[in-house]
Structure formats: structure tokens, C-alpha cells
Amino acid sequence: MAMLGIQNDSSLQEAQQKFSDGLSSMLTLTTEIGDIIRMDTVVWKLKLLKTAAAYANSRLHAVQAEVLLLVSGNHNLAPSGEADRLFKMLKNCKVRYFRNQGHSLLMEYDFNLLTVIKGVNVYRRGQKQDVVLDYLPPTFSEFKKTFGDDFKQFHQLLSPVMLSTLQNGKIVRSLAGVPDKGPVLFVGYHQLMAMEVSSLVEGFLREKKAVVRTLAHEAFFVGNLGTLREELSLFDVVSMYGAVPVNPINTYKLFERSEFVLLYPGGVREALHRKGEGYQCFWPDKPEFVRMATRFGVTIVPFGCVGEDDFLEVVVDYNVQKNIPYLRDWIKTFNEDLPTIRETVIGEDGNQAVHLPAVLPRVPGRLYFLFGKPIETKGVENLMRDSKQANELYLHTKSEVEKMISYLKRKREEDPYRSIVSRTLYQATWGASAQVPTFEP
Incomplete structure (x- = not known):
């Protein structure tokens, strides 16, 4: 209390004098405290x-x-x-x-209290929770803090290149080939550790002014991660930017509201793949999303993404961890607390065990996205009843994703700014906010 009157710009001598005077004036009041605050009242x-x-x-x-x-x-x-x-x-x-x-x-x-409430998923419009209907899009200040502060350095390292395909088949460096209105379903390859999702979400917010609602694994919303969830973390950011648990009901509601929806058919199996499995699509045999997309006339946009091998290398994968007693027990205990997503899928593609592979960082390269030509499902309602045609569309979508991955892996070799050194020199010359060039599509 004696220091309240001291200004920050005061000299040391002035501060000492003001502190001494303030303390002296307070000490004269101590003899009167006993009369003001009686002991029996305190008790x-x-x-x-x-x-x-x-x-x-x-x-x-x-x-x-x-x-x-x-x-x-x-x-x-x-x-x-x-x-x-x-x-x-x-x-x-x-x-x-x-x-x-x-x-x-x-x-x-x-x-910001509202930011915390949204991130923790406790905002309600009604008596019961509805992760689709209760969602509030991020404000400009939230966007600025997330991508201008928290993820800024990460995205500078990734330096993502966003490409899309126009109706005439031409590939351009923008999202011009992506529909402006929903419902749209983006279907693609899940990179190692899901490192591409934040760049994709940011790209759509900046260029399309649209939130992409990610169909995410239940581990982001429930599970034995109490210690990690006690701090504002990636879990809260995922919810704040529109992610919902992946299940048919949420997918149905998102299509009904004409949202932009992001789906990774490969799920955890792709995002936490084993050594030597980079850029392999682990999609289940059943066309999980085609019939529902057809019902709402959803435009399906397949996309490819490469760059994980320029940033991370798996050194201890699930095949090794499941043979280590302590890690095996931890993985088993953690996954027992999670709802089963693909209990009907038999074989490797149904193995969705959530774990944490040991990885080593590499000299950062670059992240590349390519969104393919939109596939219209409006007017082809017969796909809902014809399983053969539905499966053909499903396999066609997967084939398009694999073609775009191959295209990006080949074309990135022509990028003079794939190396972080060349990108750093370019931005040092033209400014940190300058868009770094890439290969000619």
C-alpha cells in the first residue's frame, strides 16, 4: 500500500523517499486499529x-x-x-x-472468457449440448491470436502452398477452384501427426472467409488426457475452430447446415502411420461418406497433401511400442476410454489404436496442398440405392487423392524455395509478409 503512489519513472531516491513517507503515515494509524476492528468481532x-x-x-x-x-x-x-x-x-x-x-x-x-468457454466446449444454446448447433465461429481477435501469435512460427516453417483445380482442369495457386458455398466435403490424406490441419483451416479462413468443420477423432474431446487438458492447449484450439467428433449424426447435421466439412477416411491409421508408410491411403473398404453426401447433394472435393517427410521422421512406431510392456499397457488403457469408431471394420484399416510415435525433426522443407476438381453429387440420388455406383465413386475419390499426392511429390522437386534457407533469404529481401513463390503448376 505504501508503494501505490510511486510512479514507474521515478528515480531511486524519489521512490525511496515516497515509500518512507507513505509507510510512516500508515504506521501512525496502527494504534487506532484496535478501536476500529474489535477482536470479538473478528472471532x-x-x-x-x-x-x-x-x-x-x-x-x-x-x-x-x-x-x-x-x-x-x-x-x-x-x-x-x-x-x-x-x-x-x-x-x-x-x-x-x-x-x-x-x-x-x-x-x-x-x-477472454468467451474464448475459454468455446474451447472447453461448454457453450450452450439450449438445455442439451449440440456440438454442431452450439458452435460459435472464431472472432477476428481470436484468429489473430491463434495464427498471428500462437501458430505463427509453425506456419512460417511450413510455408504452405495452396493449389486448386478449376473446372477446365487448370491448376492455380489459390482456392479459386474450391466452391464458395456449401455443403462441401473435403476428402484427403491425413499427414503424420495431423500436421497439415491448422494450415488448411487458416488458408480457408484467410482466402474463403469460411470455417472448415473438421470431423475429428474422439480423443480430442474425451479420454485419459486430464493433465494435458488442464491447460489451454491444442485440444481447445481444435474445438474453437469447429472440429466435432466424427460420427454419422454430426456429419448429417453439418451437411444439413451446408457447411464446409473436412473428412479423413484414413483417420488415425494414416495420421499415426508406421515407418515406411508415408503417403499411403488407409481407407476402409466400405464407402462410408458417399451415400450421405449424395443425399444432401454435397460437392466432394478430393485433395492431396505432401510435406511430412520434410519435417518429421518416425523412429519408434506402433509395431515397436506394442511389444514394449509399459507402452503396450498405456496404449491399451488409454484406448479403452475412447468410443469405438470403426468396430465393424476388420483388418489393418480398422486398427485405430491411438498412440504417440517417437519422431525426429528434420530440416524443414515445405507443405503443399492440391484440391482437385469438385465432384458434384446433386442429381445422382440413385447412388443412395446402388451400392456398386456408390463404391465406384468412393474408389474414384481415393484414386484422385493418390494422383494428387503423386503430382505434388513430383512437382515439389521443381520448387526453388522448398528449402527453408531459400525461403528465409527471399523473405529477408522482400519482407516477412511476402508470399514466397513456388513451382509453376
Whole structure:
């Protein structure tokens, strides 16, 4: 309190003098404190507080309401463990720790309560949760913080190249070949560790001003990741930018609302593939998405993406981890808590065990996207009843994805700026915001 009147630009001598004067004036009041605050009053208030706390604690276990517990870590009060106690006692509680924030959390300049609520998936329009209907698109400030601050360096390393195919078959460096309105289903290859998703989402927000709703694995929404979920992290970012658990009901609702939807038929099997399996499509045999897309007249846009081998290399994959007792038990325990997505799929493509492969970073190359020519399903409702035609469209889509992957792998060899060194020199010359050129499509 004695330091409140000291200005930041004061000299050391001025600050010492003001502090001394302030402290002296406060000390003269100490003799009057006993008359202002009587001891019997203090004791009575402490007993009242103790009784009220006991009353509340005895009823915490019965609270059924959904609770979001926000905990700051940078304050002058002694840690009491109250957050951990409440988290254990409240049945339906989510917690987020803010280690570097003060005790006036809601008043911090860089804290946005709505952003946290959206990321934790507790925003509701009605009595029951609906991850599709309850979604609120990111604001400009949220977009700026995510892709201008949090993911800025990551995307500078990736330096993504976005290509699309026009109706006449010409490939251009933009998203001009992608429809402007939904419903659109983007179907493609899932790169190692799903490293391409954030670049794809950012590209559509910047150029199309559209949110791509990703059909994501349940691990992003439930599972034994409590410790990781206690901080604002990738899990919250995934939800904030429109991802929903992949299942038929959510897919149906998204198509019904004419959304841009992103689907990876290969799922976890592609994103966490084994050594030597890069750029292989592990799609199930059944045409999972074709019939539903046909029902709503969805435009299917196949796309290819390459670049994972320029950034990461798998050194310990699932085939090794499942033979290590500790890791095998951890993988088994973790996956038991997750809903089964492809229980009817037999064989390798149905093996969706979530794990964390050990990878080594490589000298960053570049990430490339190519969106193919849109496939219209409007007016071909017969695909809903003809399994043979539905399967043909499914295999055609997969073939297009594989062709685009081959095209990008071949053409990137012609990119003079594939190396991070050449890109850095280019941006040092033309500015950090300059678009780095690439190969001629």
C-alpha cells in the first residue's frame, strides 16, 4: 500500500523517499486499529465463515451442474490446493489452469472468457449440448491470436502452398477452384501427426472467409488426457475452430447446415502411420461418406497433401511400442476410454489404436496442398440405392487423392524455395509478409 503512489519513472531516491513517507503515515494509524476492528468481532466472523464453508462442502458432491473451474497461478496468496479439491469433489467439472495470470483473472488484458468457454466446449444454446448447433465461429481477435501469435512460427516453417483445380482442369495457386458455398466435403490424406490441419483451416479462413468443420477423432474431446487438458492447449484450439467428433449424426447435421466439412477416411491409421508408410491411403473398404453426401447433394472435393517427410521422421512406431510392456499397457488403457469408431471394420484399416510415435525433426522443407476438381453429387440420388455406383465413386475419390499426392511429390522437386534457407533469404529481401513463390503448376 505504501508503494501505490510511486510512479514507474521515478528515480531511486524519489521512490525511496515516497515509500518512507507513505509507510510512516500508515504506521501512525496502527494504534487506532484496535478501536476500529474489535477482536470479538473478528472471532465471530471467522466462526461464521467456518460454518458457511462446512455447509457448502457437505453439499458439493451433490452438484450435478456442469462447472468450469478457472484457476490462476500467479498471485500473492499461499497455494491452498482448493482447485484440486473442488475438481475431485464436483462430478461434472472441467478445469483450466492459467499459471502466469494473476488472481484478478477476469480483468487481465489478454484474457477472454468467451474464448475459454468455446474451447472447453461448454457453450450452450439450449438445455442439451449440440456440438454442431452450439458452435460459435472464431472472432477476428481470436484468429489473430491463434495464427498471428500462437501458430505463427509453425506456419512460417511450413510455408504452405495452396493449389486448386478449376473446372477446365487448370491448376492455380489459390482456392479459386474450391466452391464458395456449401455443403462441401473435403476428402484427403491425413499427414503424420495431423500436421497439415491448422494450415488448411487458416488458408480457408484467410482466402474463403469460411470455417472448415473438421470431423475429428474422439480423443480430442474425451479420454485419459486430464493433465494435458488442464491447460489451454491444442485440444481447445481444435474445438474453437469447429472440429466435432466424427460420427454419422454430426456429419448429417453439418451437411444439413451446408457447411464446409473436412473428412479423413484414413483417420488415425494414416495420421499415426508406421515407418515406411508415408503417403499411403488407409481407407476402409466400405464407402462410408458417399451415400450421405449424395443425399444432401454435397460437392466432394478430393485433395492431396505432401510435406511430412520434410519435417518429421518416425523412429519408434506402433509395431515397436506394442511389444514394449509399459507402452503396450498405456496404449491399451488409454484406448479403452475412447468410443469405438470403426468396430465393424476388420483388418489393418480398422486398427485405430491411438498412440504417440517417437519422431525426429528434420530440416524443414515445405507443405503443399492440391484440391482437385469438385465432384458434384446433386442429381445422382440413385447412388443412395446402388451400392456398386456408390463404391465406384468412393474408389474414384481415393484414386484422385493418390494422383494428387503423386503430382505434388513430383512437382515439389521443381520448387526453388522448398528449402527453408531459400525461403528465409527471399523473405529477408522482400519482407516477412511476402508470399514466397513456388513451382509453376
